[in-house]
Amino acid sequence: MRIIVNKAKCQGHxxxxxxxxxxxxxxxxxxxxxxxxxxxxxxxxxxxRGARSCPERALALDRG
Ligand code: F3S
Known part of the structure; x- marks a missing residue:
């Protein structure tokens, strides 16, 4: 599995x-x-769990 990080969306939560x-x-x-x-x-x-906890949706799961 991979987590796709959208750094621009991160607000530092x-x-x-x-x-x-x-x-x-x-x-x-x-x-x-x-x-x-x-x-x-x-x-x-x-x-x-960590990816889903981001309130800005900066972390997407890629299960491909
Ligand atoms: Fe940023 Fe979301 Fe983590 S805002 S620090 S990616 S919980």
Whole structure:
């Protein structure tokens, strides 16, 4: 699974990071780093939870 990061939508809520700090990396100001995230099978549940927790919908799941 992959998470597609729309950096432009991120407002720094950090809810993704709160759910899965080892998957979502924030910069010094609390915004998500740009670039899609490849997620290992074992981490899919918490990664999906983190992505869905973003109130700005900056994180999309790609299960293809
Ligand atoms: Fe940004 Fe959403 Fe995470 S606003 S810091 S991608 S919860």
């Amino acid at each position: 950090a809810r993704c990071w709160a759910q899965a700090p080892d998957i979502f990396t924030l910069d010094d100001e609390g915004y998500i780093l740009p670039g899609d995230i490849n997620v290992a099978k074992k981490d899919e549940l918490k990664a999906a």
